[in-house]
Amino acid sequence: MIGRKRKYEDPHIRSFHELLSGHNPVLYKKEDLLAYDCDGFTIHKHLPKAVVFPENTREVASIVRYCHDHNLPFLARGAGTGLSGGAIPINGEVIISLVRMKRLLEVDLKNRRAIVEPGYVNLKLTQSIEDKGYYYAPDPSSQYCCTIGGNVAENAGGAHCLKYGVTTNHILGMEVVLPNGDIVEIGKAGILDEPGYDLLGLMTGSEGTLGIVTKITVRILKHPEAKQTVLAYFDKVSDASHTVSDIISEGIVPAALEMMDRIAMEGVEAAAFPIGHLLDAEAVLLIEVDGISAGMDQQIERILTVCRKHHVREVKDEMVGEPKNRLWCHGCHLTRLPRTRWSDPADKASGRAFNDSKNQRNIRATNRKYFSRR
Template sequence: MRKRPIATNDPHIQALARIVGEQAILYRKEDLMAYDCDGFTVHRHLPRAVVFPNSTEQVAAVVKYCHEHDLPFLARGAGTGLSGGAIPLNGEVVISLTRMKRLLHVDLENRRAVVEPGFVNLKLTNSVAHRGYYYAPDPSSQYCCTIGGNVAENAGGAHCLKYGVTTNHILGLEVVLPNGEVIEIGGNGVPDPPGYDLLGLLTGSEGTLGIVTKITVRLLKNPEAKQTVLAYFDEVEDASQTVSDIISAGIVPAALEMMDQTAIEAVEAAAFPVGHPKDIAALLLIEVDGISAGIDEQINDILTICRRHHVREVKVAQSEEERARWWANRKTGFGAMGAISPDYLVQDGVIPRSRLPEVLREIADISRKYGLRIANIFHAGDGNLHPLVLFDASKPGETERALAAGSECLKACAAVGGSITGEHGVGIEKKEEMRFIFTDEEILAQTAIRDVFNPKNLLNAGKLFPTPERCVETKMPSTVK
């Protein structure tokens, strides 16, 4: 930020500047343009201002001021979210938490750490790796996404199959409520305490119930052993059945990832190519970890299952360097789409593993219907699909076709008993698709909970739930009034 004195007659901007300091606020249009969207770039809206508090006290003061003056506001982390959760639809005051980026405390004896919300995900693992520990949730954007944002979206990652998503690793939160009150939930490390699961409620609430300003997380000890398998298949159905059979055999890999031919084309054209064959239909990246005894047996079982399903080639990483290259290639997956398409839309549905072949065939049909390529790169082990709809926004009508295709992909997931999101959240991108999996009564019950925390609906309004004008007015059951 350039150091310029406040030059506006807006009393709200002046008041916010007094709270955070004149050098910690943006309000000029040319400065605000960088905050008009997050990773979901289809919609863009300018905020009223962006403030950069450096403490819980400053966050609380900003929130209290907005609450008292009926100013809409929202929190923002690194802006890597993929569902539009940080887009200021209502000209909000954006509270950027990027200056609150300290590692406050590490307690290896009790395997926990305390961080501020702007602390970068991968940086936590790097901070404790030399002591033999790590932080398990590993979104593909972990090199830049923040733990505060992970909490808001309940982020997952490649290794969530075995270790769970963010909510499974949160022990405590400090939260600024929408009226400026500061509360603390958990943090003492007691597993499954009695009472309502407020940690679970706030984790994944997409910034609509409060603003997290401090996070106590669980740390894990590095596994004794780790091995990674790469398998190439000529048929998507063979790769899909291999996934089901690995799990059915009682093997729970740390990660079980799948990419189809279009996704492979993209990652091989991007920053970390590893030489995947261009003509294969799908690949699986499978990792097992744990105590050394038994790892080789699991790997042999996985190789046997792959061969049973006509694998063209299957190999085990021969070094940590080779394993790291395979994972770097996989984790560039979303960004790599820019190498083969001007624009792309990332979807995030979940299905039962046994329905993988069926749903992937339907996604292929949707691709043909809309005349748009759809790449599939996803966490196959837990059925979390990521269809990437490729399009060119400069061509009239393609953006609308991409959105319609993405919605149909989610409908296909819901139709087989799945969900419209596994880790990216609902935001504005999928809020109308909430009707695929919830009734009007269920949606109203959830908004009733939101209204307890956020009665003025000033905090991140217009996210997560269908718009009121499209919601059928239904009388709430007496149990949830």
């Protein structure tokens, strides 16, 4: 093609090529588009019109402006692990993929913040700063591949959201391309409590419907001085559920609190990260406390007292080495359970329909939950 302009039948595809600078910046052939017909929600599928790969904010803005001016529907996509179908091009949208905007732009340890591009993978942030004693708290189970842009759009949370909150609690600022292609900054230089509307809060969790996030300033935290983890096994799921509520009403806020039923434990033991669960117990609580070392043993003892009140069968509190590292590495999707439904063992409101349908289809479904602040 040297010296000759490539011909594209579709004038929009030609324009996208002109607007983007990177190598192979537009996918438009059916065989290439097939990989983008859904995200982690695989029930509905639809081919996009094209997938474009901008490399910077200016290119995102020019594509968005072009789509706006030509009445072409578009949507943003990070790693495509979303489970709510937000990145499915149900109307044949142009997919604006952010995966080439994946740089860690700045780490400011003094002010405990970092600036990333939207395609930066969640876990990489912690990996980049942990040797200095810092980490990024929001830890969805998909953190080894999902992007921080996608986390912002979905307000993602993880096992540690009970104490540390979800993504919205860790966002200090962002740059956004609005649906007409204008570029705006929200949250000036990470100053908390800016006067006016909480636009950061509005954007976080808006699933890409209000604009495309092109730069994010996040809060980073110092690793706590000490951490202890307890695994408490119960013969009834309801006993485990009541234990969770009582731990919190005792005024103890664990760093992480997660419940798994027997089938989930069997899954963990059969998969890549076995940790020696008791497979004849009906439920296990994974409880992690962190903070300063002084008083931590007493805190664990108070938790164990609550567990005993609810007939705990066995407690493992001496996890060391590899099994300990594997504890939170299940790599599957969790249900985030709000505080008002903690002691409802089967989470009846959503669980009953789920269980009925699972029984009809003879599916072995598992129950695994982490507990959120609200």
